[in-house]
Amino acid sequence: MPISILIPALNEERSIGIVIDSVREYVDHIVVVDNGSTDRTAEVAREHGAIVVHEPQRGYGAACLRGIQELRKIIRVETSFVISNQSSVISHQSFVVFLDADASDHPEDVQSIIEVMKTTNVGMCLGSRTTGLADAGSLTPQQRFGNWLSTRLIALIWKTRFTDLGPLRAVRWGVLEQLDMQDRTWGWTVEMQIKVARHGIAFREIPVRYRRRIGQSKISGTVVGSVRAGAKILSTIARLALGR
Secondary structure, three states, X not given: OOEEEXXXXXXXXXXXXXXXXXXXXXXXXXXXXXXXOOOOHHHHXXXXXOEEEEOXXXXXXXXXXXXXXXXXXXXXXXXXXXXXXXXXXXXOOOEEEEOOXXXXXXXXXXXXXXXXXXXXXXXXXXXXXXXXXXXXXXXXXXXXXXXXXXXXXXXXXXXXXXXXXXXXXXXXXXXXXXXXXXXXXXXXXXXXXXXXXXXXXXXXXXXXEEOOOOOOOOOOOOHHHHHHHHHHXXXXXXXHHHOO
């Protein structure tokens, strides 16, 4: 049951090596997607043993989609072929963990999410920072409000209860194929959770710890970034609601 970790990264040379070393023992493959860094992020990631690919178009979703594309090429899993072998569905037992490059997540929590995926049949396991223990200052007020509002809108529209839009999560390959992810920017996490709810896919949330990141966030670290991210998340909810 191959386990892969996908790490989008933008100018994270100070933290990327720490993150890779902290989770290496848990997984089979680590792919770092350099999302246009101007520092040594890619070089440091390679030095610490990760597979590095590049996605020049800025955006969290764009980086995740590029990483998924690369992982499809390198993991060796059982596949079942459909439509005259023109497409394939990767084994349900394999999964990928999405992890930030800023060292805000605890490696023990990554291991806990992996254990849930290995010992249950859920399609997704999400790390909830709001039910766990977030260090003072690790989540900004706008992040807390955005999580609260977004998860309540999902509950209202799709009758599915989440407590967070946290980036730390694991998803089975078969589920990823089913979800057909499209968003290339900040709507990635909420799109995934809405589609999990819409398809009735079994999931589990577990409380995780969250610490102050190394360096400044490209989104929540600025007022403009926070506003743009919030607007994108809400527009994604609206678009998927209207598309029901």
